[in-house]
Amino acid sequence: MTATAIGLNRLGRNPAIARAVARRARLSIALAAAVFAYLTYAWFAFDMPGLIESARPERAALLATDSVAHKVHVTRSTRTGDIVIAVEGERTATYDTPPGWVTADEESASIDLGDGYRADILGNVAYFYVPGYGEIVAEATSDGVVTTLPKDGPQHGWLRASDAKFDARPTIDRRVQVSRAKIEVHRYFFGWENFFFPFNSEINAYSAGDLFSLAFGGPPLRNDMSNAAYIFDTFWTNPDWQHGNVFIALLETLLMAVLGTFTAAFVGLPLALLAARNFTINVGLMFVVRRLFDLLRGIDMLIWSLIFIRSFGLGPLTGALAIAFTDTGTLGKLFSEALENVDDKQIEGVRSTGASKLQVYRYGVIPQILPIFVSQGLYYLESNMRSATVIGALGAGGIGLMLVETMRTSRDWENTLYIILLTVMLVIAMDSLSSWLRRRLIQGKSDQTRPVKAH
Amino acid sequence: MTATADLSHHIIQAEGRRRLYSIAIVVITAAVIFAGYGQANSMNSGGFLNGLTKFFDYPSEIVVEAWEARTAFLGLMYKFTPALIETLNIAAVATILGGVMGMIFAFLGSGNLDIWPRAVPIARRTMDILRAFPELIIALFLIFVLGTSPVPAMIAVAFHTTGALGKQFSEVNENIDRKAIEGLEACGANWFQRMKFAVLPQVLPNYLSYFMLRFEINVRASAILGFVGAGGIGAELRRTIGWGQGSGDETAALFVLLILSIFVIDQTSSYLRRRLIQKNSD
Structure with missing residues (x-):
């Protein structure tokens, strides 16, 4: 206590510092008051009192019990x-x-x-x-x-x-x-009923051990397929849980994210070369490409999705193109900024050995921007996995649409929970894969994984 | 064989191997993209070539209808401004709440700030989960419980923001210079004083920069969630698009409002962020 008092007293003895500290304190109080005032406004703008009245917490309880x-x-x-x-x-x-x-x-x-x-x-x-x-x-x-x-x-x-x-x-x-x-x-x-096999299937009551011995040996249940195939087919086409359809929907969402991000990265890179001041071949072209990036990014994924849903209908292609268009703008801008920040010494060094123009790019430029290319690509892949579920819900299909539909019918909450669990698992798996790859590919360059630093 | 010849032989060999890897990666990626598009095309309800001819139909239809309504266009934009403000409010409140929560998690999740060390892994895992959970799922669940309102979207976006900003904030925290903390500790400052005078001045510019970037991302996310049933400009878009032909002028007005606001926020935030980072590194 006394030590602190001495420390602060010493601070107080220097009037300039004391004034600066006091000004900062006043500023932070004013900022806190402004934020509080804004949140109070938002409380009423969102009609929180009305919402609290009309909320139906029993629906949450119903959902929680029905889903398990x-x-x-x-x-x-x-x-x-x-x-x-x-x-x-x-x-x-x-x-x-x-x-x-x-x-x-x-x-x-x-x-x-x-x-x-x-x-x-x-x-x-x-x-x-x-x-x-x-x-x-x-x-x-x-x-x-x-x-x-x-x-x-x-x-x-x-x-x-x-x-x-x-x-x-x-x-x-x-x-x-x-x-x-x-x-x-x-x-x-x-518990979830008839999760593996439909109720009226002859193998519904079988235990795991029974199934195993049935699959490899045992009397054939069907003439036209092996027991293992029959067991899988019964599971896959289970009408209550629709494992097959859920799997295809997940695959569609994955396809949207992967295709969209890859396309954006590989289209964005050459365009970024044109948009970077130190690599462009023509200043006019540079300006055009930069505005193109702004346009692609500014129109936003929501609007791109709506346009593509109109022209291409439901499916992964629609989602992939919506992601590709938006992120070509974002990644292109990031890459061009990274290209403008490359170190000229390395390029000059390669050039001084008499390398051709292509070799200068290959050995002088690419190694410098590759870490940013890879880490930003993976970062966007991760975030697009989530975007793809939302785009799906807008009407592009995939797991997002399936989720919205099962929730809208609000009958089988256990199906909804099943889809939610699978979606979260897929997203987390993608997150882990991408951060593992990022660590493996660019060790010790973690600074470049963050978008702000690249600006 | 001399040592240098041996070395150059090794370098050439390594170079060749690397080139092989690079070619393999490029070939595999190209194959994935082509196979993926083939697959995606066959899964889509409308084909690619078929859709390509229709690609400009919808935008041009909207533009034509907007042109026909050109005198009333500004009025339409004015009419939809409240919806835009609602979307911006969702994003702003979510960013503020998520930012405050993220800051708490970030402090708990950074190992160098003399807080409880056992909380570090717990806080980090919590942030991972908050970040990984798709916003759509939280929003849909809350819409079901709370009804159609901007609040579900706000909470959903705030959840994700907590995880995302928390991670970025904690990375900032871990890169600070600890000398200032030690200096204050030496003259007897307590924990709050150390945080206030030694840590916050170092981290706040970066926090602010991430905060603004996140606000920009959240405006886009709020608009999308609105479309799924959370109000704001997304809900209006859903309505006008659902009406089909004849409402193209309203759709166009909404598109223009959304694009304009995103463009303004994007430019302002990147200008401010550049200034902050420059000021900080000087």
């Missing part, structure tokens, strides 16, 4: 009187014999929902027993739903009963719904 769980529906149609038990209510995933927690016959079903919860369906009447609350009776009649709550039972938030619909979800993993048309009981289970 699946549910089994027990449904009785009041029209046909049939009782159907199916995973996610899908016709392709119907149980022929009821699972252990359901006993069902023609007219009635008794469903054990675990932890003392129980639901019974008798004709058009659903009995739902909730521990600590009592039994709720909901009857589907010809013109609506009649609900009888237990005597003195309090009205809970998880229970909604009207003349047209009854809906009770006492816990997040149990739900009973009654409408005029049907009685539906949901029970949730943790």
Whole structure:
């Protein structure tokens, strides 16, 4: 404490320094006040109060549970009187014999929902027993739903009963719904259902060991293909998860990023030579190429994508061209600035040995800008991997579009989570590959990996 | 054989090997690009040659419609200015919040600032994850929870900005001259005083430079995310493009607004950054 006081006292003794420090302090307070004022303005410009009111955090909870769980529906149609038990209510995933927690016959079903919860369906009447609350009776009649709550039972938030619909979800993993048309009981289970093979496939219940021995030996399941091929085909074309389509979408996105960046780098380099003051062949041409770079960059990826989607339709070519056009401008500008900063001594040294013009470029110029070329190319490849997902979402296709579509249907959140995980994995893999390559190719020149330094 | 002859033999051999590698890399890259375009072309719904003839149709259609509406064009641009301001607000708030968060992570993630050394790897990994996570995913998730509003895009961009600026800031931190810190420590300055008088004056010019570059990138990102459902100029573009023919004048007005603002920000920021770096290195 005293030592600090002495130090600051000494500072105070020099009035010029003290004034400079005080001015800087005032400046930083003024800056902080300005930022605070701006953020306050933004708070109201974004209508944060209204947003907080209309936010639906329960959707986040729903999304979180639905994306890691699946549910089994027990449904009785009041029209046909049939009782159907199916995973996610899908016709392709119907149980022929009821699972252990359901006993069902023609007219009635008794469903054990675990932890003392129980639901019974008798004709058009659903009995739902909730521990600590009592039994709720909901009857589907010809013109609506009649609900009888237990005597003195309090009205809970998880229970909604009207003349047209009854809906009770006492816990997040149990739900009973009654409408005029049907009685539906949901029970949730943790995990992704039928991830590898479709529900009705004969190999759905096989364990990994069984599959292995089936693939290499065992009786052939199909006449026209080997067991291994059949197992792969069943997995690949699984209708719920669409592994094959997801893989192709990922490939499209990867293709967009790689092709776009490579094209931009290899088109940008020769143009950069024309745009660099010390290498250009004509000052007028230099000016034109520089403005071309500004134009390509300024029009922005969003607008390029929209134009290319219009002319080339959906697909990786569209995305690749949008990336290539924008980044030819960006990389071209970076390369031309790097070329203007090259060391003339090395070029003169090569020239003094009597090298031809081509050899001067090869041995005097290229070695100097190669690290920047490689590191900037890889840096943009990395960032374009993310851009490609967004361009896809604009309508160019690939994993971005698939993600937007599964989210918009907001039905199978587990599919959405699956796509998100794969996308993030692909992006991270690309990031690691690119930074590994950068380290390998340009050791000790990490300064040049940063774009600002190259300016 | 003499030593020099041996050496020159080795150099020629090494040179030959290097040339072989270079040729191999060029050939492989060319093959990847050509095969990739072939593949991309076959996966695209509209073919390349087919699209090439239509390439200028859309831009010229827009230009024609904009020309027909030329007297009202400035009015249209004025009409869409609020949308542009919304996009700029998304980018600015995201850059400010991301910059502040990034600064915290950068300080935790630099090993030479006498903070908690165990936090260094944790902060770095967190920044890696924040940087790698695609903005689109966060934005779509938040749009689902919060509804259509500029805030999801702002948060999504701020997340990525935190990671990106945090990494660049921590690289700046690690390149500082520690003598100033040691000098202050010797006269008994506490940690805050050391940071304030020894570190911040060294790093702030570079921070500011990265900050401006990031703002420029974020304006582009906010415009794109708007198109996916986050408001601002992107949302307006989606609307006018969705209407199809006849709204070309409005689309053109939006294009011009976006291109102009990006151009102005780009030029201003590169001018300011050049000045900052020059002043700093003098």
